[in-house]
Amino acid sequence: MKRTSDLIRAAAFVLAVIALVPSSCSRREPEPSPAPAETADELRLKETTVRNVTDNPITYKIYPAGKLEAGEIREIAPGAIERFRTASTLEIEFNTGRKDAVYSLDPGSPYSFRYDEGEVIDLFLGSHGRADAVDLAPWVPTPQPVVDRMLELAAVSDKDVLFDIGCGDGRIVITAARRYGARGVGIDIDKAMIEESERNAAAAGVERQVKFINMDATKADISEATIVSLYLLPESNALMRPILEAQLRPKSRVVCHNYAIPGWEAKQAQTETVKDENGEDHYVYLYIR
Known part of the structure; x- marks a missing residue:
């Protein structure tokens, strides 16, 4: 009788130990932490692009509208495209070869440095292309x-x-x-x-x-x-x-x-x-x- 009781106690001990050891079959991997939510400012960011389709490098200064002191002087090579993610209007300054010019750049819009009909460098809106199509010109209505x-x-x-x-x-x-x-x-x-x-x-x-x-x-x-x-x-x-x-x-x-x-x-x-x-x-x- 005593031997039977000892066997019962031993079996109970073994079962208790097994219960404490996690089974590999039922183990759950920790769930990955969710990606941080985008802030309201990040959601508003749009890509403004500037392309140089002239034959020469162009030096320009770009800054948030009205904040000239925060401007950065940059140089864009012929054929290059520069990209700026912004939620607000930017301003760009450059020399056309005849005078200094200042333009506002809208968030999300494409711009190009090009020659005008007088072979003077100027900045044009919406004229340097899309990923899936060739954008031949900005729309300017013919009178x-x-x-x-x-x-x-x-x-x-x-x-x-x-x-x-x-x-x-x-x-x-x-x-x-x-x-x-x-x-x-x-x-x-x-x-x-x-x-x-x-x-x-x-x-x-x-x-x-x-x-x-x-x-x-x-x-x-x-x-x-x-x-x-x-x-x-x-x-x-x-x-x-x-x-x-x-x-x-x-x-x-x-x-x-x-x-x-x-x-x-x-x-x-x-x-x-x-x-x-x-x-x-x-x-x-x-x-x-």
């Missing part, structure tokens, strides 16, 4: 008197198909359709501009003659065009040149606002200066493919 003269020089008729590269609000395509009966295609990477173009075409009653495509113009099939209109930056015209040469048929017309197509001097048929509603001069270049 209607310039639109009218571009279409006159190109001799648009109801037999033409006009492609407008970087169509903005669609005014060139719509004017060609309404005034001359031409068919038209507008291409833009900005979806909001495409939607505005479609509304404008409907309001003008030409929505059946025109269409607008939201895409990268450098990847578009423009082989149907008899006329192409461009209001792009000089390096964007240079980028489009081999596309025009590869896709356009002989005798197709290309009409440009303000900027010529580099390397197409032999194809240049006519150049005019046109005044807008405010008396400002604009330049129109007509090329025959």
Whole structure:
């Protein structure tokens, strides 16, 4: 009887020890600590970018708006992009080669140092590209008197198909359709501009003659065009040149606002200066493919 009691006590002791030892099968790994939550300021941060598409390095000073004393002097190499994460407006100072200039930079917007039509360095908004598409120029509307003269020089008729590269609000395509009966295609990477173009075409009653495509113009099939209109930056015209040469048929017309197509001097048929509603001069270049 005593032996039985001893065995019972021994078994109980063993069970107690086993209960104290954690089983590898039931062991739980400690849960990782949650990542620290972003602060309100971090959530508001947006990336402002500046690209140098000139041929020379540019020295500039950048600082939070109104805080010149906090400015940092930097130099950006040709072709380089610099990125600034900010929740507030920045200011940038640089010399254009003729004068000192100061611009405000909005959070989340892209900017580029480029040459203007006078070969002077300036800063342009929204014109250095996206990760998924080539952004050929910031949208600056072509004044209607310039639109009218571009279409006159190109001799648009109801037999033409006009492609407008970087169509903005669609005014060139719509004017060609309404005034001359031409068919038209507008291409833009900005979806909001495409939607505005479609509304404008409907309001003008030409929505059946025109269409607008939201895409990268450098990847578009423009082989149907008899006329192409461009209001792009000089390096964007240079980028489009081999596309025009590869896709356009002989005798197709290309009409440009303000900027010529580099390397197409032999194809240049006519150049005019046109005044807008405010008396400002604009330049129109007509090329025959």
